[in-house]
Amino acid sequence: MENVATHEDWKVCFSELAPGLVLFARQWVRSPADAEDVVQDAFVRFWRRNLSIKNRALLYAAVRSAALDLIRRDNRRARREVEVFGEAERSVQPQFEQLDDSQRQLVAALDHLPRDQREVLVMKIWNELTFAEIGEALGVSQNTAASRYRYGLAALKKTFQPQ
């Protein structure tokens, strides 16, 4: 598979994808700095393997794999991430820009979703991957990805009412 992007336009590709990739990485590592490290590591590995930038499923799978590697490498950090899964860091380091009260409520509801549903929502809503691509990235079927998305939305509806 040849890389369709040249070295000159990788910046364009990366600039477009980076916010969504970092948000995706932050589903495992809460610190933005760690998330950026994960994205950098995954993107460079992906690029070195000369994979097509059009194959987004592989890119997201690489990010997920890099994030899990980081967690495994540092168990103490992982425990800390789990323990403080959100409160302090989430309030100091928001994942989204300029939130009003309603949006804060929505983000809080999103944070309380099970991880498997949340990662599908992140890939679908903010990265615009298809269910087939999501399934490929997560190693599940397309139907499973779609089901997780539906369950995620249903769970959000229970706790969030748009104003």
Added chain:
Amino acid sequence: MNEELENELKKLRPVRPSAELISRVERALADAGETGAKIIRPERFRVNWLGLGLGLAAAATFLILARVDFRPTEKTKQTNVSATPSLQQKAAALPNYQATGLTQVVYSKRDEGLVFPRGAEGPSRRVRTAKRETFRWRDRQSGAQLAVSYPTEEVTLIPVSGQ
């Protein structure tokens, strides 16, 4: 309702990654490029169709021109036969020897049940018998004796009639 919720989610903008992320990725890619240039990658296995075709054509031409005949000739037939002589031939090769006896020792007899052989009108019972046969010869002139012993297996089909 789902669309409304999806629209609310899409309004959330992921936080932009730090400005230095791109420069870090650029440096990493540059390093990777230098390192990658030093890697000696083995060529992937590819079928050389031209070479394969020429080889097959040459082999076919050789077979046609040389008229290679793989059928056994009379000479080889004779050799094969003489390599594994039967007992009768052995006896014929020894004109002075006279057969003096045949012993059959049955050491196993197993009834394998009913079978329905092709072309038979009814079922048969298959009986498998394992025996050891011993042939003996005696030289008329010298009185020397020759004995050959070997195991045999016999399958007998006994027709069964219903009552």
